[in-house]
Amino acid sequence: MKKTITVIPGDGIGTEVVAGALQILDVIAKRFDHTFEYKNALAGGAALDTTGIPLPEETLKLAKLSDAVLLGAVGGPKWDSNPQHLKPERALLGLRKELGLYANIRPAKIYSALVDASALKKEVVEGVDIIVVRELTGGLYFGKPSGFEQRNGEEVGFNTMIYSESEVRRIAESAFEIARKRSKKLCSVDKANVLETSQLWRKVVLEVAKKYPDVELSHMYVDNCSMQLIRNPKQFDVIVTENLFGDILSDEAAMLTGSIGMLASASLGGTVAMYEPVHGSAPDIAGQNKANPIATIASVAMMLKYSFNLSLEADAIENSIQRVLSKGFRTGDIYTEGMTLLGTKEMTKKIVENL
Numbered sequence: 001m002k003k004t005i006t007v008i009p010g011d012g013i014g015t016e017v018v019a020g021a022l023q024i025l026d027v028i029a030k031r032f033d034h035t036f037e038y039k040n041a042l043a044g045g046a047a048l049d050t051t052g053i054p055l056p057e058e059t060l061k062l063a064k065l066s067d068a069v070l071l072g073a074v075g076g077p078k079w080d081s082n083p084q085h086l087k088p089e090r091a092l093l094g095l096r097k098e099l100g101l102y103a104n105i106r107p108a109k110i111y112s113a114l115v116d117a118s119a120l121k122k123e124v125v126e127g128v129d130i131i132v133v134r135e136l137t138g139g140l141y142f143g144k145p146s147g148f149e150q151r152n153g154e155e156v157g158f159n160t161m162i163y164s165e166s167e168v169r170r171i172a173e174s175a176f177e178i179a180r181k182r183s184k185k186l187c188s189v190d191k192a193n194v195l196e197t198s199q200l201w202r203k204v205v206l207e208v209a210k211k212y213p214d215v216e217l218s219h220m221y222v223d224n225c226s227m228q229l230i231r232n233p234k235q236f237d238v239i240v241t242e243n244l245f246g247d248i249l250s251d252e253a254a255m256l257t258g259s260i261g262m263l264a265s266a267s268l269g270g271t272v273a274m275y276e277p278v279h280g281s282a283p284d285i286a287g288q289n290k291a292n293p294i295a296t297i298a299s300v301a302m303m304l305k306y307s308f309n310l311s312l313e314a315d316a317i318e319n320s321i322q323r324v325l326s327k328g329f330r331t332g333d334i335y336t337e338g339m340t341l342l343g344t345k346e347m348t349k350k351i352v353e354n355l
């Protein structure tokens with residue numbers, strides 16, 4: 001199989017973890033006789049420094065022409081005071097919108113070897129295997145009007161949360177399809193007791209549910225869900241929710257698994273999908289060989305599975321991660337006493353060796 005992948009390392013630890021993930025892809029290509037051609041592209045702070053804008057046209061062009069996109073992370077203190085349209089994070093929103101990536105799939109699965117790395121008790125997290133399906137191109141992050149203005153002699157900031165029936169329907173269908181292939185349980189999370197967008201969300205999800213009588217649907221308010229994720233996470237299998245709620249809940253779910261450095265994601269919906277770790281550019285540890293590369297390596301496994309239909313190859317990566325963790329190798333974020341502490345490069349090497 002021959003595939004072209006647009007590679008966007010981005011900023012901070014993005015460059016370090018993407019380098020690791022490409023090493024894994026190279027080994028997979030060799031072992032399974034595939035050709036992966038990488039096209040490097042700029043986005044975020046790296047693009048701002050070189051071209052003056054966060055998402056150059058060239059990057060979008062390459063992304064649209066490729067078979068998949070691998071992204072590290074963007075952002076950092078250097079660009080924090082930039083005006084809104086020149087913030088590195090605009091690149092993410094632009095890529096999602098331009099590629100039509102409305103469904104963000106974020107698995108939060110605890111590796112058995114990491115049960116002790118979770119901040120929660122072993123009996124609470126053992127066996128947790130959740131997928132958060134987050135709507136990615138609507139809601140508060142994209143709604144218009146948004147901005148700043150003077151009102152009654154002071155500055156106000158405002159955003160608009162807006163969802164159309166079709167936006168809710170397509171993400172609900174994606175979530176039902178995923179739930180159908182797992183334990184057939186879907187929890188739709190909203191704030192329908194307060195927000196009109198959530199009332200519409202619930203109405204449309206209920207309509208879509210009629211097409212999936214085999215899937216057991218439940219509804220939960222977002223505040224309750226954030227509590228239940230800590231109290232009894234094993235009650236969840238697939239969660240579907242809107243953009244902002246999904247952003248927050250998936251980070252919370254991340255902590256069940258021990259570290260945000262473990263969490264992979266896939267953004268689907270358009271013709272080209274994008275794969276990225278859930279974490280950001282982690283400026284506090286950037287350039288120090290401390291970042292956990294597993295989230296990005298697991299994102300590459302998702303790419304093989306979802307975009308290229310290479311399940312065997314994806315499983316090989318997952319198994320290697322499992323093996324390395326079982327042998328007690330850890331990066332700092334998942335380190336517990338008695339384990340062997342490794343840097344980004346050394347952890348990558350271990351995963352390569354165990355493939």
Ligand code: NAD
Pocket residue numbers: 013017072073074075076077089092260261262276277278279280281282283284285290291292293295333
């Ligand atoms: P972050 O995810 O970068 O870091 C949060 C904490 O988790 C930090 O302490 C960091 O050291 C740690 N961490 C994150 N990834 C890790 C890894 N792989 N291994 C070990 N530790 C890890 O979130 P933040 O600090 O809120 O944001 C930093 C920058 O990243 C900001 O500019 C933000 O806008 C950006 N950001 C980008 C993305 C993205 O590109 N998708 C996502 C979130 C945040």
